[in-house]
Amino acid sequence: xxxxxxxxxxxxxxxxxxxxxxxxxxxxxxxxxxxxxxxxxxxxxxxxxxxxxxxxxxxxxxxxxxxxxxxxxxxxxxxxxxxxxxxxxxxxxxxxxxxxxxxxxxxxxxxxxxxxxxxxxxxxxxxxxxxxxxxxxxxxxxxxxxxxxxxxxxxxxxxxxxxxxxxxxxxxxxxxxxxxxxxxxxxxxxxxxxxxxxxxxxxxxxxxxxxxxxxxxxxxxxxxxxxxxxxxxxxxxxxxxxxxxxxxxxxxxxxxxxxxxxxxxxxxxxxxxxxxxxxxxxxxxxxxxxxxxxxxxxxxxxxxxxxxxxxxxxxxxxxxxxxxxxxxxxxxxxxxxxxxxxxxxxxxxxxxxxxxxxxxxxxxxxxxxxxxxxxxxxxxxxxxxxxxxxxxxxxxxxxxxxxxxxxxxxxxxxxxxxxxxxxxxxxxxxxxxxxxxxxxxxxxxxxxxxxxxxxxxxxxxxxxxxxxxxxxxxxxxxxxxxxxxxxxxxxxxxxxxxxxxxxxxxxxxxxxxxxxxxxxxxxxxxxxxxxxxxxxxxxxxxxxxxxxxxxxxxxxxxxxxxxxxxxxxxxxxxxxxxxxxxxxxxxxxxxxxxxxxxxxxxxxxxxxxxxxxxxxxxxxxxxxxxxxxxxxxxxxxxxxxxxxxxxxxxxxxxxxxxxxxxxxxxxxx
Numbered sequence: 060x061x062x063x064x065x066x067x068x069x070x071x072x073x074x075x076x077x078x079x080x081x082x083x084x085x086x087x088x089x090x091x092x093x094x095x096x097x098x099x100x101x102x103x104x105x106x107x108x109x110x111x112x113x114x115x116x117x118x119x120x121x122x123x124x125x126x127x128x129x130x131x132x133x134x135x136x137x138x139x140x141x142x143x144x145x146x147x148x149x150x151x152x153x154x155x156x157x158x159x160x161x162x163x164x165x166x167x168x169x170x171x172x173x174x175x176x177x178x179x180x181x182x183x184x185x186x187x188x189x190x191x192x193x194x195x196x197x198x199x200x201x202x203x204x205x206x207x208x209x210x211x212x213x214x215x216x217x218x219x220x221x222x223x224x225x226x227x228x229x230x231x232x233x234x235x236x237x238x239x240x241x242x243x244x245x246x247x248x249x250x251x252x253x254x255x256x257x258x259x260x261x262x263x264x265x266x267x268x269x270x271x272x273x274x275x276x277x278x279x280x281x282x283x284x285x286x287x288x289x290x291x292x293x294x295x296x297x298x299x300x301x302x303x304x305x306x307x308x309x310x311x312x313x314x315x316x317x318x319x320x321x322x323x324x325x326x327x328x329x330x331x332x333x334x335x336x337x338x339x340x341x342x343x344x345x346x347x348x349x350x351x352x353x354x355x356x357x358x359x360x361x362x363x364x365x366x367x368x369x370x371x372x373x374x375x376x377x378x379x380x381x382x383x384x385x386x387x388x389x390x391x392x393x394x395x396x397x398x399x400x401x402x403x404x405x406x407x408x409x410x411x412x413x414x415x416x417x418x419x420x421x422x423x424x425x426x427x428x429x430x431x432x433x434x435x436x437x438x439x440x441x442x443x444x445x446x447x448x449x450x451x452x453x454x455x456x457x458x459x460x461x462x463x464x465x466x467x468x469x470x471x472x473x474x475x476x477x478x479x480x481x482x483x484x485x486x487x488x489x490x491x492x493x494x495x496x497x498x499x500x501x502x503x504x505x506x507x508x509x510x511x512x513x514x515x516x517x518x519x520x521x522x523x524x525x526x527x528x529x530x531x532x533x534x535x536x537x538x539x540x541x542x543x544x545x546x547x548x549x550x551x552x553x554x555x556x557x558x559x560x561x562x563x564x565x566x567x568x569x570x571x572x573x574x575x576x577x578x579x580x581x582x583x584x585x586x587x588x589x590x591x592x593x594x595x596x597x598x599x600x601x602x603x604x605x606x607x608x609x610x611x612x613x614x615x616x617x618x619x620x621x622x623x624x625x626x627x628x629x630x631x632x633x634x635x636x637x638x639x640x641x642x643x644x645x646x647x648x649x650x651x652x653x654x655x656x657x658x659x660x661x662x663x664x665x666x667x668x669x670x671x672x673x674x675x676x677x678x679x680x681x682x683x684x685x686x687x688x689x690x691x692x693x694x695x696x697x698x699x700x701x702x703x704x705x706x707x708x709x710x711x712x713x714x715x716x717x718x719x720x721x722x723x724x725x726x727x728x
Contacts (some may be wrong), residue, residue: 094134094503101512105129110626111517112506114728115474116140117237119530122603125625137506140238141276141499150233157222164265164290164420168390170212171219171261181207216261220254223264224556225542231529232539242275242498243267244525245473248564250286250361252295255560258394259294262420263557266291279466279496280457283361287353287453288421290386294394296562298353303382303429349429354378356562362456364465369436376433380440380452383428387420398424416446423449463491467501469567474502475511476519477568483510518627518727521569524552526728527581531588531720532596534623536603541595548593552580573726585720590713600712608709612640615715623719632724639718 098108109128113120116137128136139145154160159167172180181187186207187200207213230240247267254260270289274282286292293299354377358369386395388402402422405413414425423446433440433448438455440448456462467487471479483505490504491497505511522530528549532539539545546556553572559565587593589600601608603622609615616636620629719725 094137095507096133096512097507097509098133098512100509101514103512104626105133107626108512109133111512112137114518115520116241117533118231118241118526119533119728120625121533122536122622137238140236141502143236143239143276145235147234147236150229150235153229153233154226157226159219159222160226160264160268162265164262165389167219167261167264171214171216173216173257173261177204177208177213180211186210219261219264220557221543223267224546227556228529228542228545229539231525232532232537239272239275243272245470246275246282247271248559248567249469250282250292251559251562251564252291253560254557256295259291262289262291262294265289276499277497279462279491279498280454282498283357283457284450284453286361287357287381287384287449288418290389290394290420292353293384293386293421296353296356297350298381299385299394300348301350301353301378301382301384302348302427303379303431349375349378349382351375351378354381357453357456360562362465363459363461367459367461367465373435376435377452379429379431379433380435380444381449383424383426383446384449385422385424385427387417387422389420395420395422398422401426414445457496458492460492463488463496467491470501471505473567474505474520475516477570480510480515483508520728521572522726522728523565523572524549524554524577524581525556527552527726528584530728531585531725535589535598535600535716535720537588538597539595540597544593544595548584548587552584553577578723578726581726582718582721585722585725586714586717589717589720590710600709600716609712609715612711612715613637615712616640616719619712619716620719623716624724627724632722635724636718636722640715 106125106129109125112133113124113128181204182189187203234240252259252263254263266289270285274285351374355374359365363369388395388399410417416423425445428445430443432442435452468484471483486508487501487504491501494500528545604618609618616633620632
């Protein structure tokens with residue numbers, strides 16, 4: 060693994076040389092994007108500007124990265140980041156072992172079926188005795204279910220989620236196209252969906268891959284429409300069941316849907332017969348009816364913002380416009396399966412003439428669409444419309460002036476500071492509006508503005524737990540063979556990847572992440588990481604300092620602070636951290652931090668997705684960690700159970716570097 064990463068570094072350097080030889084072409088690209096950085100106006104040197112640029116558009120500088128950026132030229136470096144055209148062969152080789160990452164939604168559903176679906180299929184095929192389930196014979200039930208999975212070749216959902224979370228960590232840590240990964244994280248958070256909601260969880264890997272990452276540099280409207288049509292979003296915000304009554308219901312073949320909708324609109328209060336009432340309520344639930352969840356969130360969170368000028372009436376009318384937007388049948392048991400019979404009856408080749416639109420895993424069902432007249436934000440949608448009016452609605456929202464303000468402020472908050480100046484937002488809004496919501500051009504306007512380089516922006520953003528952990532392994536040139544172990548620590552520090560339940564996504568302000576408890580966890584992480592107590596992560600501290608071993612703790616602090624916190628005024632930092640070097644209990648604190656392994660994340664069924672006692676290696680071998688008693692001697696000092704680095708078992712250096720990583724200064728970007 061380490062050799063692969065080092066080869067990657069060589070390839071990257073050679074690539075930079077190649078780029079410098081084609082400077083004319085790169086200059087032309089930079090001029091086309093109108094990139095010119097006014098960092099000198101802010102009194103920054105080129106290296107200081109490079110450090111700021113890298114801190115905002117990567118997950119953290121790797122050793123030697125600032126030199127490479129300066130050699131290439133800051134504008135050219137950003138031009139390549141905006142095109143995401145740097146080679147990532149070594150990363151792709153690491154990801155090639157994760158077969159689930161390339162699967163379609165249909166393949167995921169077929170290979171990683173959810174527990175309830177497996178149970179239904181096993182009962183239907185006679186593998187499971189329904190009585191054993193009803194009688195609560197849990198052991199027999201589990202054995203039968205395991206045998207059924209094995210025969211069918213089904214794999215557990217938790218493996219899918221482990222692969223998915225591991226790829227996010229590896230991409231962030233090793234990709235040369237760092238801005239693409241940052242924007243994928245940003246836009247996923249903006250259009251948040253959550254593994255917590257069972258129905259949409261299996262579709263989140265393809266959602267990030269095909270909907271988010273594929274559109275991060277394009278037009279905002281394209282990203283908005285792609286998210287609206289994705290199974291993950293349709294299920295997460297319940298739009299896949301949203302239905303309205305229309306004239307199509309009167310046509311032959313729509314009897315079932317018509318009866319369901321009529322039942323849905325019936326007054327159940329007038330039904331006296333208990334059985335009739337139960338049937339009516341079941342029919343009403345099956346029909347779905349109008350669901351306003353997505354219509355509300357697409358205005359409040361995805362486009363206009365909470366103060367964007369819409370009303371509850373607009374939400375209701377927009378929900379009617381978006382009725383019929385659902386999922387094309389992915390399987391007989393999964394989402395969209397309730398439409399399977401109707402589609403088969405009509406025939407796939409006749410869907411269009413019956414008012415259906417099929418696009419991949421998306422289906423517009425004309426039979427479910429409210430085709431009456433609607434008005435949203437003053438725009439009238441005449442009666443008789445179909446799929447096209449939903450696209451028109453999203454187009455209108457994407458180009459609304461409130462959307463430009465809301466989106467540009469959110470981008471500036473992520474990349475500049477928690478309270479970006481209005482002057483910067485106004486410039487970005489102008490570009491966003493004039494360039495048809497072009498995300499790349501909006502980013503260029505931001506970074507070409509003096510506000511981006513001002514002292515109010517320098518190191519004024521706080522890293523999220525994910526950003527903090529990734530920046531730590533990048534700054535130390537760490538080798539990651541077990542991403543799940545790093546994910547455990549990220550969860551412990553307060554950010555459970557892909558599990559944030561609210562559609563708002565994680566807040567993007569420092570006050571959300573930082574408190575006394577989180578700072579302690581971050582210091583513990585830094586100490587555990589550097590003392591090699593996080594399984595599957597190795598670090599060569601000697602190599603970071605070109606093989607030179609510092610003579611004292613003070614010398615180590617000065618040398619490694621310069622490496623880990625490049626282009627910063629370190630006088631105050633060293634002054635604040637020096638007293639920690641004299642803490643007589645620091646070594647015990649290192650051991651305590653290292654041995655307090657965080658609990659593993661759980662899957663949706665509450666089952667552990669990994670064990671902290673038995674660490675699974677990448678090759679499938681299970682390695683049991685030694686008990687604490689065997690790793691600490693009678694004096695309470697750590698016993699080195701791993702191979703020493705070039706400096707031997709240098710606990711002093713470990714403490715110093717751990718303190719730097721856990722320091723408040725390293726929390727800032």
